[in-house]
Amino acid sequence: MRPGDLEPATQAILRDDWGDRRTWFEFTLVQDTCHPIVAELDDRIVGTGVGIRSGRAGWIGTIWVAADLRGHGLGRALTEAVISSLHDGGVRTLLLVSTEAGRPLYERMGFEVQTWYQILEAAGTADTDPGPGVRAFRPSDLRAMTRLDREATGEDRASIVRRFASATTTRVATDVAGAVRGYVIRAPWGGGATIAPDADDAIRILTARRAAAGPSGRVRVGLLQENEAGLARLAEEGLRPIWSAPRMIRGEPIAWHPDWIWGQFNHAIG
Numbered sequence: 496m497r498p499g500d501l502e503p504a505t506q507a508i509l510r511d512d513w514g515d516r517r518t519w520f521e522f523t524l525v526q527d528t529c530h531p532i533v534a535e536l537d538d539r540i541v542g543t544g545v546g547i548r549s550g551r552a553g554w555i556g557t558i559w560v561a562a563d564l565r566g567h568g569l570g571r572a573l574t575e576a577v578i579s580s581l582h583d584g585g586v587r588t589l590l591l592v593s594t595e596a597g598r599p600l601y602e603r604m605g606f607e608v609q610t611w612y613q614i615l616e617a618a619g620t621a622d623t624d625p626g627p628g629v630r631a632f633r634p635s636d637l638r639a640m641t642r643l644d645r646e647a648t649g650e651d652r653a654s655i656v657r658r659f660a661s662a663t664t665t666r667v668a669t670d671v672a673g674a675v676r677g678y679v680i681r682a683p684w685g686g687g688a689t690i691a692p693d694a695d696d697a698i699r700i701l702t703a704r705r706a707a708a709g710p711s712g713r714v715r716v717g718l719l720q721e722n723e724a725g726l727a728r729l730a731e732e733g734l735r736p737i738w739s740a741p742r743m744i745r746g747e748p749i750a751w752h753p754d755w756i757w758g759q760f761n762h763a764i765g
């Protein structure tokens with residue numbers, strides 16, 4: 496994908512009712528751990544795919560083929576091209592979140608369902624008080640955040656954390672001494688990557704997000720199914736499930752803490 500492909504790729508996917516990917520593609524074009532690709536036919540963008548290197552793990556996202564050209568091997572070709580760029584970058588573990596349409600393709604390519612993401616939603620609140628122990632990000636939080644992020648995900652997402660963390664996009668939960676215990680980072684396209692080893696911190700972050708969204712807004716969270724206690728807590732808080740999707744894996748296992756993860760940048764990065 497070149498900068499000139501941004502508009503036609505965005506429009507083609509919008510026409511296909513698969514969402515507005517503009518801000519996401521803009522990011523993939525400037526982020527050096529991303530490798531966005533397109534398929535072209537007679538000057539028309541007919542397919543997309545994105546690879547994202549997060550250390551030895553790599554994500555495959557936005558595999559899309561124009562509706563009139565499906566079933567001819569293009570989805571597989573795009574996925575193979577993304578995988579090959581990830582392998583060239585040293586990736587040993589391939590990860591993706593699959594749609595129903597994509598799952599047969601990935602299963603044929605050797606991916607297995609590792610676990611499921613459960614996406615839940617809640618309305619915002621009229622509280623103006625964000626609650627105790629949650630404050631805006633400061634640059635001095637970065638080191639603790641990237642360490643926490645690496646331990647939670649088993650991935651190296653430091654360059655993404657550094658790109659998006661700011662006082663307006665990011666809140667951190669702290670202990671009484673001010674040390675970082677968890678955080679949420681909002682991406683420009685709207686996702687909210689949230690890491691918190693302790694459920695109480697995750698709930699405090701969520702309460703602050705609901706207050707910031709206001710009564711007419713809504714917030715979404717994404718937990719792994721391993722986090723049974725977290726899912727039960729969020730049900731008590733009034734969150735309701737809106738969808739779920741399989742997380743698929745191929746390659747070396749990774750050491751991670753699925754129950755520390757409460758939200759994603761999006762489902763192409765995790």
Ligand SMILES: CC(C)(COP(=O)(O)OP(=O)(O)OC[C@H]1O[C@@H](n2cnc3c(N)ncnc32)[C@H](O)[C@@H]1OP(=O)(O)O)[C@@H](O)C(=O)NCCC(=O)NCCS
Nearest residue numbers: 558559560565566567568569570571593594596597599600
């Ligand atoms: C998923 C998608 C990219 C597949 O693209 P495609 O060009 O139709 O896929 P291919 O023709 O390369 O098919 C790849 C393989 O999956 C198989 N396959 C594809 N759809 C299938 C289905 N519904 N059921 C069973 N097998 C299927 C094909 O037979 C082929 O297998 P083979 O290579 O062993 O013969 C396309 O349907 C799409 O763009 N969907 C909307 C966006 C989306 O959901 N993307 C996935 C994001 S995770």
